[in-house]
Amino acid sequence: MNVRYLVSRAALVAVLGVALGLAGLRWWWAALMAAAALGFFLIAPSSGRYVVETQGGAAPLRRDERARAIRDKATRNGFVLTVLGVAGLTLVYGLILDAPVPVAALGGILGLAFATYFVSDLWLRRPS
Secondary structure, three states: OOHHHHHHHHHHHHHHHHHHHHOOOOHHHHHHHHHHHHHHHHHHHHOOOOEEOHHHOOOOEEOOHHHHHHHHHHHHHHHHHHHHHHHHHHHHHHHHOOOOOOHHHHHHHHHHHHHHHHHHHHHHHOOO
């Protein structure tokens, strides 16, 4: 990994932690969020999601065509599940039960859509 990348990300995380602390978050919560951000910056270059361009300056992580295609397919899968789930809820609660749709059911559909996105993303990124 590039030393400039690590130093710049550590400085960025320090600024983030201080800003969160000044925004009113408890110090331990701000430190936890800063540590999570630092963890992301350490894992991102070797995760396979990004291409590291050393000439990228302040933003050396880029997505190549394969990563964009995978992201697009995973997003499509999550969106299709959302549309089908909301359509199913509309049919069940609008035509069959004649009752308002519970918010928990909509939350469940969104949770399944997020899970579908992440599982699709991991499945499509697996080594072939």
